[in-house]
Amino acid sequence: MEALQKFLSGRIWLRDFTPFPQEEIENAIDAGFIAVQKGITEDLKCARCLEQSTEKIVSYNCAKCEAECFYCRHCIRMGRVSSCTDLITWKDPLSLTPHSHSFTWNGELTNLQQLASDELSESLRKNRSHLVYAVCGAGKTELLFPPLHKALSEGKRICIAAPRTDVVLELSPRLKAVFPDTTIHTLYGGSALEEGFAQLVLATTHQLYRFSQAFDLVVVDEADAFPYSYDPALARAVIKSLKADSPIIYVSATPSRKLLKAIPNQSKIFRRFHGHALPVPEYRSLWNYRKSFNANKIPEKLAGWVKLRLEKNEPFMLFFPTIEMIRQAEPLFKWIDNGIEAVHSKDEDRKEKVMKLRNGEIRGVLTSTILERGVTIENIQVGVVGADEEVFSASALIQMAGRAGRSSAFPNGEVIFFHNGISRQMDKARDLIISYNREGRR
């Protein structure tokens, strides 16, 4: 029963798909520990992800309940929620008493980081939400450590939510190293079951659907467009996962105007931790690059840039607007050097390839926006092919440019926007980077 309580505390879970025997679940329901609710509510809303559009909550003739049944298409990948499936929650979630947590971090914060960290602690003391607006490579994660340590010691349950699995996987070992005695769970689509009750949960934003009134604090990492132009269901998921009146920390290098307006408590860091300016993107025209790839040719300027990287032995990331174009380009680049690999969202070896790029086994990657953030590779050089394409928003371009020059040993990476005409988003990205550099110098 204890294991079940630890598992289910703060969670909302499909009754038929827990890692516990049905009998144990039934006993806990009979004993009044577990609350049961219908997967789809009376007013046709998914009780797990709170979706209620008629496009996503659809009906069919169900052979199990022999009647019209509704199910949610929005969160179907986490196991289908329907009118005739039950969701269960633990009625009285475990509460933690304040106790000390080991904190093995001996890094030092820059003055700007320290200031932001203090401001953040102050907001949390007053139970207010806070926005950390900091450029790529400012050291956002480190400045969270002291406030997180304080919150953990106060017995608070915390979730750090990031939009992508890659980001979660990069954060996980760092947090485990800093808080070695804290139970930390890492959750993403396909992650293995971890035992016990985690006081610190690291999860992709989607995994928050599976929590309800669980956390005293949620950190939304990479919260750029959050919570408006982003998937609104994810914004609802954050609120649902929080206990009443608990604060949210938003962390972003490119917050939306609405987020800037909505969260009055802000800390800004427009300077990288190593004190150097952000690399400013350079525009380079690449006329009719699509045509060129269609004719199985790498545009000359692009080939030249890549060859120069290889010659200088610099790792590089080349971003493409579509997976199709990556597939088209991959064999062409392999012909230049076999150590160039393609990495895209559907790639199962994504993790390994990024590791190989980091330790020099791969010389460069052709990739999509999937690697635009969360990835740190020393001395990386960045090219964006078709920077003018619609998929590349200003914030995506800023993130991609933000991969370069992150280490103090190599603070000046190259960032080239290869384009077929200059888009507004390119200008916006470049202007913002220039303005951050100006502000950061003060």
Added chain:
Amino acid sequence: MNCYLCDSQLDLKPSWRDLFFMDPEETICITCRSGFERNGSGCRICGLAGAELCSECSYWETTEFRGAIDSGKCLYIYNQAMKEYFHQFKFLQDVVLAEVFADELAKAVRKAGAVAVPIPMNGEKLRRRTFSQVDSMLDAGKVGYIHLLQKNEEVQGEKTKEERMATRGLFMLKGNPVPKNIVLVDDMYTTGTTLRLAAKLLKESGAETVSFIALIRA
């Protein structure tokens, strides 16, 4: 409306045609649609692309199942896109995906010009899955069908090919009269055992021709 598979917005270009014809409504986008690969023509019995009679069917024709199936057609091959689609449809139980191939399946069934008989699921399994893939596709395609067969409580998927081929008595008749010309409908043709067992029973019970339509050739 958004694509059922990738959730991108479907292009709705208003056209004169829309005003005058009731074309079937698209459920998935062009990109997703282009990921599926149609099965070419080939084996006269199972429809496998290639030879006029595939090696598997020529083996079957030496067994007691000789002539059980007169002809058959599989609409698509089981490529990556189809695997993903089928997983979402069958195992994630995304019932609306029945609509994606419903019209094509319906067209093929109608063209067969015989009474459509779906391969059934056993009762326990049907309740667990909450829907039958085949019936839901036929319903979405608005084709009439009758259930002549009922399945015994064994599960094919967990058996080896030899065990499957040795299976006897997988189906029973439900008792309604057996028409002369039948087209069996199934979601997937794998070894052909299921369809042959059904066809043989129907022929022994008075059917003169039995053909089949399957969505996928695995």
